[in-house]
Amino acid sequence: MQWTECQLPEGDEVFLDHVGWFVADLDGAKVQLGRLGFQVSVENVHMNMGEDGVQRPSGTINRLSILGLGYLEFLGARGETPLADQHRAQLARYEGLNLMAFNSADVPAEAPRLAAEGFTPLEPVDMRRPVQLPDGDHDGHFSVLRVPPGVMAEGRVQWCGHHSPDLVWHESQTTHPNGISALTGALWVVDDVDEALDRYSRFLRKPAKRLGSGAGYVSLERGMLIFAEPNRAADFAPGLAVPTTPFGGAVFLRAAQLDTARACLNSNAIPFEDMAGRVLIRPAHGLGSTLILHEGATPPGF
Numbered sequence: 001m002q003w004t005e006c007q008l009p010e011g012d013e014v015f016l017d018h019v020g021w022f023v024a025d026l027d028g029a030k031v032q033l034g035r036l037g038f039q040v041s042v043e044n045v046h047m048n049m050g051e052d053g054v055q056r057p058s059g060t061i062n063r064l065s066i067l068g069l070g071y072l073e074f075l076g077a078r079g080e081t082p083l084a085d086q087h088r089a090q091l092a093r094y095e096g097l098n099l100m101a102f103n104s105a106d107v108p109a110e111a112p113r114l115a116a117e118g119f120t121p122l123e124p125v126d127m128r129r130p131v132q133l134p135d136g137d138h139d140g141h142f143s144v145l146r147v148p149p150g151v152m153a154e155g156r157v158q159w160c161g162h163h164s165p166d167l168v169w170h171e172s173q174t175t176h177p178n179g180i181s182a183l184t185g186a187l188w189v190v191d192d193v194d195e196a197l198d199r200y201s202r203f204l205r206k207p208a209k210r211l212g213s214g215a216g217y218v219s220l221e222r223g224m225l226i227f228a229e230p231n232r233a234a235d236f237a238p239g240l241a242v243p244t245t246p247f248g249g250a251v252f253l254r255a256a257q258l259d260t261a262r263a264c265l266n267s268n269a270i271p272f273e274d275m276a277g278r279v280l281i282r283p284a285h286g287l288g289s290t291l292i293l294h295e296g297a298t299p300p301g302f
Contacts, residue, residue: 003184003297004221007069007169008162009105014204016223017160019186019251020062020073020099021287022091029074029287030063036281036291037178037264038065038072044129045078058127059084066173069222070183072251073099074287086149086156096288097248098155100186102204102220107143107161114147117202122146131167138167154188154196154246157203179260185224185252185299187290189233191245196227217302224252224302237290238275241283250290252299255279261293276300 009015023029026043033040041064059081065072077084077091090098104110108124115121124145131140143161162168174181190196197208197216210216214229215236228235228249230242237250255261258279265272265281273280277300281291294300 002219002221005069005297006222008165009103009221011105012205013105013221014206015103016070016183016185016220016225017101017103017162018071018073018099019097019183019248020075020101020156021096021289022087022098022155023074023076023095023287024091026061026063026074026076032285032287033063033065033074035268035270036285037261037268038176038180039173040065041173042132060087062129065176066169067176067183067253068169068174068181069254071168072183073101075099082149089149090155094243094247094288096283096286097186097251099157100154100225101144101158101160103160103162107145107159110159111145113205114145114203119147119151119203122148131164131170133167133170134172138164140164140167152199152203154190154248178264179256180253180293181256182254182297183223183251184254184294184297185226186248187226187228187233187236187250187252189230189240189242189245189247189249190227191229193227193229193232196246200225200227219302224299226299237292238280239282240290248289250292251286252292252294254297255293255295258293258295 030040044062059079060075061078062073062075077087111121124143127142127144129140131138141163145159200218201208208218214232217226233240240249279293
């Protein structure tokens with residue numbers, strides 16, 4: 001698997017920018033994230049800039065844990081908007097990993113390609129959110145390219161372009177007591193691996209690779225997506241229980257030193273398991289999805 005050690009993609013590179021958990025209790029999620037050893041942002045209200053120049057709430061609120069490379073997003077719903085309705089519908093299926101966002105050098109330019117591939121993308125959205133830093137509040141600016149609900153069965157799968165990366169990845173936000181420094185991948189449990197691999201290969205313009213019957217992956221220049229049918233899911237997240245499909249089963253995270261992560265988890269009484277150079281945190285403690293911590297640039301075995 002390839003790995004590019006930089007924050008934003010160039011040329012034809014595609015990065016796994018961030019992953020998101022849909023949660024029912026955003027304040028409760030903040031408490032649990034602190035116990036897991038993450039620094040957590042203030043609550044943010046997402047705003048969309050309309051054609052009239054007026055910013056309006058999009059219907060989602062979030063808190064973030066910003067890593068050195070990539071970040072983790074935890075989303076709640078507020079108000080009555082299509083985006084809030086989508087959040088509630090996914091949350092009714094399960095609480096946990098429900099969002100993936102990808103970045104390229106020019107996110108709006110992905111739209112015509114996606115349309116040609118049959119994904120019927122929506123118009124790119126100019127999105128803003130406040131960013132609170134030690135020197136005061138700032139205005140973070142993003143381009144978000146979504147597809148209609150149901151086009152990507154796994155949940156909210158979108159492209160996200162950053163116009164103020166210095167604010168998002170400010171050095172005051174990226175250090176965590178658990179020593180976790182990068183988002184490296186995600187595992188999705190699906191009924192038909194061949195269909196999912198083909199769809200994501202077209203969505204991301206990157207080749208898919210099979211791992212025998214019932215499993216495979218799409219490798220990006222930074223980050224990877226693993227897809228497994230229910231009978232193969234435990235190969236990648238041992239002991240994983242699959243409540244439904246599709247299911248965001250696991251998130252892979254790089255730790256500078258696993259001993260630092262272990263010490264942090266122990267100090268906060270968070271149960272974990274050591275397995276073949278990995279530390280596994282089960283869904284009951286990972287806000288609905290397994291967290292798999294590892295050293296090195298990429299998940300073990302790839």
